[in-house]
Amino acid sequence: MNYFFKRIPSPVGELTAIASDTGLAALLWENENPRRVRQMSPQEDPTHPILLETARQLNEYFSGKRSRFDLPLDFIGTDFQKKVWQALLEIPFGETRSYAQIAHQIGHPTAVRAVGAANGKNPISxxxxxxxxxxxDGKLTGFAGGLAVKALLLRLEATHIHRETKQAPLITDEKTGDRGNKFGYLV
Structure with a gap:
């Protein structure tokens, strides 16, 4: 399979989008660890339609005009990883989930560490x-883009929700099932 890439400037640094003709296969950070995501040997094609659409939707996301992505995806990973990555796609904009909640959602409640490992290998950040x-415990944990970028993305989403609904974002507490804005970094 052939892969193509396009560099995309963003508020979190230059991102590299990689696509096949089937869909977006990776969105990599500027200082990406080369061992985190499977290497695809892409060739540059800044006019590839999936890459152009990815850039457009990312620009809308960062400007607060998009809360949901609508792109064809081409995940490359194990079946377990793909289950985890599919679960990531189901987390609503502006909300968070714990690794344990994801493990329960995919039917592997004791695989919390494996969920964390798969989350860390997510090629389409x-x-x-x-x-x-x-x-x-509600704390920010590992993120390939760095914890500062993770906090920035969560604040960006929380700010957008607050602006649109005049409400703070809702967070589901894993232990109690309560929903509310309990984690200060989302204010």
Whole structure:
């Protein structure tokens, strides 16, 4: 399979989008660890339609005009990883989930560490919203883009929701099931 890439400037640094003719396969950080995501040997094609659409939708996301991505995705990973990444796509804009909640959601309640590892290997950052996954205690935990970027993305989403609905974002507490804005970094 052939892969193509386009560099996309963003408020969180230059992102590299990689696509096949099937869909977006990766969205990599400026200082990406080369061992985190499977290497695809893409060739540059800044006019590839999936890459152009990815850039357009990311620009809308960062400017507060988009809360949901609508792109064809071409995840490359194990079946377990793909289950985790699919679960990331289901986390609503402006909300968070814990690794344990994701493990329960995909039917592997004791696989919290494996969920964390799969989350860390998510090749399509931001779009498959791994930044919305936090520790069970509500604290920010590992993120390939860095914890400062994770906090920035969560604040961006919280600000957009607050502006649109005049409400603070809702967070589901894993232990109690209560929903509310309990984690200060989302204010």
């Amino acid at each position: 931001i779009i498959a919203a791994c930044h919305r996954v936090i520790g069970s």
